[in-house]
Amino acid sequence: MGSPLPAVVEVWAAGLRRRELIDWGGVAFRLLGVTVVEPPAFAAGRARLRTVTPVVLKGSGRDEWGVRQTRQAWLMPTDSEFPAYFEGNLRRKAETLGLDPEISLERITWVGARRSYETGKGKKPGALIEVELRGAPEVLRALWSWGLGQANSAGFGWVAA
CATH class of the missing domain: 3.30.70.1900 (Alpha-Beta Plaits)
Structure with a gap:
């Protein structure tokens, strides 16, 4: 995921860090880690x-x-x-x-x-x-x-x- 707005990226990262699993269009993804990559x-x-x-x-x-x-x-x-x-x-x-x-x-x-x-x-x-x-x-x-x-x-x- 990405965004040119750093505040959006930080909110996504914070939300994803609290999850173990996400449903992305019917596909289950197990989250092993979240890393924000700086441009x-x-x-x-x-x-x-x-x-x-x-x-x-x-x-x-x-x-x-x-x-x-x-x-x-x-x-x-x-x-x-x-x-x-x-x-x-x-x-x-x-x-x-x-x-x-x-x-x-x-x-x-x-x-x-x-x-x-x-x-x-x-x-x-x-x-x-x-x-x-x-x-x-x-x-x-x-x-x-x-x-x-x-x-x-x-x-x-x-x-x-």
Whole structure:
């Protein structure tokens, strides 16, 4: 579990430490320990992040003439629209947290295989990625904790610790 809000992480950790077992979507998990992992410092304002779950991201759904063709325009990291929509997603996350939205995608350094997962509202396609980002250290720490792309609370876009 993760959150870009340290207070949320501390409350989760405190609550979980009092439990021996949790029911997560019908699966029983026995808790052997709870450790809060601090994000890296990112003091230089640069980060290389690699996800352990696929990144999902919606695009415009428009064709080359600007006509909307679909509302479910899932983008892959190799699609031409991906970098701009990905950067916009990062900026919205920073703004949501009241942080400096000047975050930039320097480059995508690796893309994994395409994967699709059923989420109850249809399939969401995505891919694991590794990216190089530049921004304020506190924004990079928040993104490390929050995840990349959309649907992070559903388990998409989690960054490797």
